[in-house]
Amino acid sequence: MSQRGRPRTFDRDDALRRAMELFWEKGYGGASLADLTETMGINSPSLYAAFGSKQALFDEAVDLYARTESPEIWEALSVEPTARDAVASFLRLTALSFSRPGKPAGCLIVLGALHDSDASAEACAALRRHRAENVEAVRARLERGIAEGDVPAGTDCETVARFFLTVQQGMSIQARDGATRERLHALAEGAMAAWDGLVGATATR
Amino acid sequence: MSQRGRPRTFDRDDALRRAMELFWEKGYGGASLADLTETMGINSPSLYAAFGSKQALFDEAVDLYARTESPEIWEALSVEPTARDAVASFLRLTALSFSRPGKPAGCLIVLGALHDSDASAEACAALRRHRAENVEAVRARLERGIAEGDVPAGTDCETVARFFLTVQQGMSIQARDGATRERLHALAEGAMAAWDGLVGATATR
């Protein structure tokens, strides 16, 4: 089936990528339609025809972000041989991702929409869902560590995962406050200093 | 000198406190003038006459927050006998403060305004200044620990302080995501598991 009607004159993927970076920099509420259309190089009717609404555009932008920005962070969870190596790599790659020259500092999933009380309620809920998935991914990796013997049996993987995700989320704030790549890396190392105490303390012995 | 003219019919301190809680819940950008006047129980001309502008009101609200909401968190830094006890208490009291029934979850200083690109640039800068002061307060307490002998000489207090503040900032996100008081407490404990590794690793031996 071929396309009918007048073809669009802009690259949808490219426009979406630009919108994603604007949402990343300014947040859902901070990125106005005027900002978006200017950044995307299109007029608002084209935006609405191609994406539906600001909210739908944001949803697509978040999906693009999760899919293309630093997937290595999550790939590390499965690639690294032990759970400890996996989390260490997860945090180290986060430090890199949050401090890329030419890209907004920190994480869209964390900084994109924090307050659900206003018109950005749906955007906030979508990001919250993503954050919950991220906790789950780390938790699952820790469980695998138990199964493979490199994490003490009985470790409270949920609690441990939430701790490391909390550090990662704090790193977004730090990155926005101007923390250098070296400082973010030190934070990752600092969090790993808690590993032995964490998996030891929450394990049944 | 006595007051002249018609006296105001509302309690300025009470109105400011209500505004603070609204900013705390919705953020600077998320709290509209209509929201504020409704919550404060006054009309906009009264608001402007008493506080000057939305930005000035926010500044006063942030000051009130820092002064009255959980000052015990910062008092603990000077009260506790050792730097380790001080940081542990700092985090434990943070967990309490971020999960008070009837109050917004998390911290106004962290969640109030994260994006400086929009109209909330000044609000964002003010909060950033507060966060920098908070790092400095913990760093100073760690330095005191060195002077008093309970922290290894040569410890990189700046790095260690930034780590614990990062966890505290991440706890604001977690609190907003619905983390219970118990979960926040577990995060505080988890961070303390990094103490020995952190102060040991960054100390010159």
Next chain:
DNA sequence: ATGATTATGTATCGATCATTACATAATGGA
């Protein structure tokens, strides 16, 4: 060539944003 279909640019929609003019009301000082 004609018509159905889809995209584009201009121009605008009502709603909401922060802020303020203005007339009126209530106080103290003279």
Next chain:
DNA sequence: TCCATTATGTAATGATCGATACATAATCAT
């Protein structure tokens, strides 16, 4: 009592918000 001063409520300001109406342009199927 009269005036200067300050606060209040109503109503409006221009700007910007997200979202569209509408006429025109460009493609495909027939």
